[in-house]
Amino acid sequence: MSKEIVIPFGPQHPVLPEPIHLDLVIEDEKVKEALPSIGYVHRGLETLVEKREFPEYVYIAERICGICSFIHGATYCQAVETLMNVEVPERALYLRTIWSEYSRLHSHLLWLGLFADGMGFENLFMDAWRLREHVLDDLEATTGGRVIQGSCKVGGVRRDIDAAKLDEMSNGLDGFRGELADLVDVFLNDSSVRSRLKNVGVLSKHDAYADGAVGPVLRASGVASDARMLGYAAYGNLHFKPVVEEGCDCYARCAVRAKEMYASIDLIKEAVQKIPDGPIEVKVTGKPDGEYFARAEQPRGEVVHYVKGNGTRHLARHRVRTPTITNVPPMVKMLAGCELADVPVIVLSIDPCIGCCER
Amino acid sequence: MAYLKKSPWLLHYDASSCNGCDIEVLACLTPLYDVERFGIINTGNPKHADVFVITGGINEMNRQVVKNIYAQIPDPKVVVAVGVCATSGGVFRECYNIAGGVDQVIPVDVYVPGCAARPESIIDGIVTALGILEEKRTKMKEQEGSA
Numbered sequence: 001m002s003k004e005i006v007i008p009f010g011p012q013h014p015v016l017p018e019p020i021h022l023d024l025v026i027e028d029e030k031v032k033e034a035l036p037s038i039g040y041v042h043r044g045l046e047t048l049v050e051k052r053e054f055p056e057y058v059y060i061a062e063r064i065c066g067i068c069s070f071i072h073g074a075t076y077c078q079a080v081e082t083l084m085n086v087e088v089p090e091r092a093l094y095l096r097t098i099w100s101e102y103s104r105l106h107s108h109l110l111w112l113g114l115f116a117d118g119m120g121f122e123n124l125f126m127d128a129w130r131l132r133e134h135v136l137d138d139l140e141a142t143t144g145g146r147v148i149q150g151s152c153k154v155g156g157v158r159r160d161i162d163a164a165k166l167d168e169m170s171n172g173l174d175g176f177r178g179e180l181a182d183l184v185d186v187f188l189n190d191s192s193v194r195s196r197l198k199n200v201g202v203l204s205k206h207d208a209y210a211d212g213a214v215g216p217v218l219r220a221s222g223v224a225s226d227a228r229m230l231g232y233a234a235y236g237n238l239h240f241k242p243v244v245e246e247g248c249d250c251y252a253r254c255a256v257r258a259k260e261m262y263a264s265i266d267l268i269k270e271a272v273q274k275i276p277d278g279p280i281e282v283k284v285t286g287k288p289d290g291e292y293f294a295r296a297e298q299p300r301g302e303v304v305h306y307v308k309g310n311g312t313r314h315l316a317r318h319r320v321r322t323p324t325i326t327n328v329p330p331m332v333k334m335l336a337g338c339e340l341a342d343v344p345v346i347v348l349s350i351d352p353c354i355g356c357c358e359r
Numbered sequence: 360m361a362y363l364k365k366s367p368w369l370l371h372y373d374a375s376s377c378n379g380c381d382i383e384v385l386a387c388l389t390p391l392y393d394v395e396r397f398g399i400i401n402t403g404n405p406k407h408a409d410v411f412v413i414t415g416g417i418n419e420m421n422r423q424v425v426k427n428i429y430a431q432i433p434d435p436k437v438v439v440a441v442g443v444c445a446t447s448g449g450v451f452r453e454c455y456n457i458a459g460g461v462d463q464v465i466p467v468d469v470y471v472p473g474c475a476a477r478p479e480s481i482i483d484g485i486v487t488a489l490g491i492l493e494e495k496r497t498k499m500k501e502q503e504g505s506a
Contacts, residue, residue: 011424013403017381018373019421039420041375044456051453063450066379066475110382113389129389147379147475355378 002028009343011040017114018354022347026340034335034343036328042358049315054080054288055154057315061305064320065356066147067110068298070103072305072356073152076318078232079294079307080154086284090234092156094275097234098169099143099151100296101264101271106135106147107299108257108264111351112187115254118348119196124186131183134176138169156281170272173265180265184258197251201334201346204248213330214323215301216260217350220245220252227297238270250349257299257351287311298323300351324350324357366398367489370408372428374461375451376415379475380442384412387478387485394482405431410488411438411465412481416448417458429465435495437468437488442476449474 005026011019019040025033048060061076062069074096081088113128136146142161143149151158161169187193203213208221218225219242226242228235243259245252288309295304301323310316327350334346373381387394388401402408405428417425429438440461443449447460461467468491471484 011421012372012405012428017371017385018378019424040418040424041373041415042418042420042456043375043416043451044454045451047455048451048453060450063377063379063474066377066382069377069379126390129386130391133386133389133391145475146477147382148377353378355373355376355381 004032007340016347018352020347020352020354022335022343024335024340024343029340031335031338031340031343034332036332038328038354038358040358041354045359046318046320049318051314053313054309054315055284057318058153059150061318062148062150062152064322064359065353067107067353068103068300068303068356069147070099070149070152071296071298071303072320073149074100074233075294075296075303075305076307077152077154078296079292079305080288080315082294083288083290083292083307083309084284084286086155086282088156089279089282090276091160091278092280094234094271095157095161095280096152097238098161098268098271098275099139099149100233101268102135102139104264104299105261106132106139108261109135111257111299111348112183112254115345115348116187118344119193121193124183124193127183131176131179134172134179138172141165142169153281155284156279158281160280166272166275170269173269177262177265180261184261187254187258194251196345197254198249200250200342201338201349202249203330203334207333208248208330211330211333212326213301214326215298215351216253216256217301217327217330219243220256221248222246225302227295227302230295232294232296234271234274235267237274238267240267250345253349287313288315298356300324300353300356301327303356320356320359322353322356322359324353327352328357363397363489364493365409366400367409367492368400368402368407369410369412369485370402370405370428370432371412371414372425374413374415374421374425374445375418375457376442376444377475380414380444380473380481383475383478384414384441384481387481392478392482394485399485406433408432409436409492410485411436412441412485413438413461414441414445416444416451416460417463418456419458422458422464425461425464435492435499437492437495438465439469439471439484439488440467441471441481441484443472443474446470446472
């Protein structure tokens with residue numbers, strides 16, 4: 001007769017860079033149930049719309065999360081621009097797309113590293129983060145910031161990238177792709193990595209869809225859903241196809257992110273070829289009124305920014321639905337029935353971003 | 360300080376940071392910056408740690424967590440507040456759930472500026488903290504000697 005015990009996991013835990021708390025109900029070595037509790041990084045930044053004027057609030061929107069920063073800023077801008085009928089110049093949309101894809105590269109490499117660390121493969125963690133520095137160098141050279149870029153504004157972008165730099169970035173990605181292939185090879189083909197990931201944390205296609213999973217978690221369970229298919233920013237003019245895997249396990253989620261990095265490289269190279277000349281911003285006059293939902297694809301899945309204006313310089317409401325919060329119920333389902341030693345790998349497999357999730 | 364006599368281990372906790380500073384703290388440990396060459400290791404166990412690196416401001420949920428972790432780190436210990444949020448609450452200081460910087464609940468030895476703090480400034484802050492740690496250790500020894 002086995003006995004049930006409850007093991008607390010977090011908020012301060014070696015595998016988690018961010019605080020989340022799980023109560024793991026254990027019977028023998030099997031997890032029967034996982035009960036999450038959150039709130040450790042809640043700041044309440046959505047109410048700052050009342051204190052900051054809408055053009056200034058971009059800085060706050062970017063600081064919802066330091067990993068997905070650029071895309072949060074761009075999606076907020078997209079929401080306000082649609083609300084105010086601002087025609088954003090084509091070149092600005094392409095620049096946003098290029099920076100968004102660089103953000104995805106840096107986020108996925110960061111995640112691959114943390115994931116490797118979570119399964120006890122420290123060398124691979126270091127290698128992923130070494131490669132990530134190439135991406136950060138390009139981001140820093142073009143925006144001035146490594147992780148918080150601040151280059152997006154309502155009505156366009158703050159900085160242009162000249163043609164020479166764009167070519168240099170595009171050429172740099174060729175060498176980067178080779179190094180990336182070596183790294184991805186270990187994640188997808190190494191026997192010890194495979195044995196840690198295959199058939200671990202299975203989430204069926206039905207459960208993924210019914211529980212509202214988004215992003216790589218959903219695509220790894222065989223559902224082709226990606227907000228970039230909506231064609232916002234410049235995605236409509238680029239050849240984009242979502243990466244889908246059928247494995248439904250941690251290995252499939254790892255494979256989706258690994259393959260998405262190649263897709264990002266292709267998107268950046270195509271955008272660099274197609275980027276039109278012209279202005280990078282328009283002057284925004286007037287005050288936002290009405291409401292709008294803007295959707296975009298974060299590295300972790302679909303993000304929704306809701307803005308409501310009341311005809312003043314301050315928005316009445318800003319609300320974000322981040323991918324992590326919708327991926328928590330699928331994660332709880334993955335944890336039920338797993339072995340205790342697999343908990344870190346499964347928790348990390350949804351790429352939790354608590355900073356976004358709690359704001 | 361010409362060289363390090365000991366290998367200081369650090370414990371990192373994210374109070375209510377946006378992650379920006381957290382990933383820069385981690386970046387310090389990885390090959391480009393590689394503070395591990397100084398013997399610095401990021402540990403998950405407060406009882407193994409000498410340096411408490413904390414990012415983000417204090418909110419109602421983590422107030423007690425931060426105090427608990429601080430109490431568990433053995434003396435001598437130093438606290439490094441990384442980023443402007445840990446220093447004063449930063450851009451979030453006016454949010455309803457932010458009480459302010461880390462010094463609201465525990466004593467802070469070094470403040471690292473930046474939003475997000477750059478790895479270079481984080482390393483500089485930690486090296487400064489190591490000097491303070493050494494002073495604290497000497498003082499503790501003197502007190503033990505006189506007791």
